[in-house]
Amino acid sequence: MSLAAKELFMTQPGVSQHIKNIEETLQVKLFDRLNRKLVPTSEAVHIFEEVTPILHQLERSLSTINQSEQSLTGTINFGMPIEFGNNVILPHLSTWAKSNTDVKFHINYDHAARQINQLLDGSLDFAITDSFTFPTQVEVENLAREEWILCASKEYAKDNRLNEVSTFKQMKELHYISYLENSPVIHQWFKHHKNKTFDLKSRARLMDVQGVARLILEGVGLGILSRHMVRENNLEDKIVIFEGSGVPLYNEINLVKLKGKTMSLTCQSFVEYLVQKLKK
The missing domain is CATH 3.40.190.10 (Periplasmic binding protein-like II)
Incomplete structure (x- = not known):
């Protein structure tokens, strides 16, 4: 019990209370006290064997997410108009991509009307679009004009x-x-x-x-x-x-995002870079 308390940064009474709460929730006895020692029951052993791999996988997943946020990885899905995109956006993208080699891009060329629908269904992270009558579900920031x-x-x-x-x-x-x-x-x-x-x-x-x-x-x-x-x-x-x-x-060029949608750190970093360059 003292070792468990040390590993968990808890007091011994705290560990005992947690064990008691789990036993009451599961309605299963997990430990027997024999000769002043806690001995796990067969049910406790079974739960341990089932839960341990899940916890290890969770730990690895959290570690991967943390590392990806630090190193900027993943795929950015966004839309843009053909001519403005090719002549103005792609040169900026190329510069940013050279400094973030683990990031991939999926680019959609289409009219604002269809790109808005893709924003609403979540298939695009954001869009750079021409002038358009935008629905209330999106937020719009003017970047440039042609x-x-x-x-x-x-x-x-x-x-x-x-x-x-x-x-x-x-x-x-x-x-x-x-x-x-x-x-x-x-x-x-x-x-x-x-x-x-x-x-x-x-x-x-x-x-x-x-x-x-x-x-x-x-x-x-x-x-x-x-x-x-x-x-x-x-x-x-x-x-x-x-x-x-x-x-x-x-023709107003706008950055369009779905209201309330959380962007990945990678996507947010790229958007901030684009906004800075296009508003110069």
């Missing part, structure tokens, strides 16, 4: 007698290349710059910025690109950019 511009190839502009200051009347009957059904981004541009709405002719729809840019350059129709994408791909001399109201239309 300017949206409407453009066409110089060939398409020439064939349709367009220039940088073409009017809405000249543009409303043309073909357009959309990202999503109902072309919300194009409609947003016309509402912002021309204060107009109309039934546009969507010639193609694809959820890929590089694909939209390719179709614009090939003269299929007008489309929306981000200014940083145009600049980084050296497209300025190949397209006509239509002027708007003078006030740029921005």
Whole structure:
């Protein structure tokens, strides 16, 4: 009894009381007192053999969790928009990953609407998304913004007698290349710059910025690109950019997380790094 009390950092009466409580709970006698010694009963031996491996496994699991929190390991699942993600987020990710070699990444490329659903069902830890009407279950932090511009190839502009200051009347009957059904981004541009709405002719729809840019350059129709994408791909001399109201239309880039969800230390560390870099 004295040895048990020492190992458990308890008093002997405390150990005796715990044994008594267990015996009352199980309604089984665990020890016999013989010649002033406690001798375990067969029931006590059986319980010891069953419980010991479980306690050892629990100890190993807790140790693993503790070590992973110190060394940053595991997999981070997050979503991001294709173009902004590839051009802005991935370079920062690469730098962070080189310093945290035990971390793996699973990246989802999709529109905010579908990524929000994945946040809600727990398949994504967080998402970097475009402007969107977010549900109340998520918390949103603005990180950056990119300017949206409407453009066409110089060939398409020439064939349709367009220039940088073409009017809405000249543009409303043309073909357009959309990202999503109902072309919300194009409609947003016309509402912002021309204060107009109309039934546009969507010639193609694809959820890929590089694909939209390719179709614009090939003269299929007008489309929306981000200014940083145009600049980084050296497209300025190949397209006509239509002027708007003078006030740029921005796509807000947001960090979106599920309210109340606890992030792993690894994920939290990466998010804090991204936020710091993107807000510079």
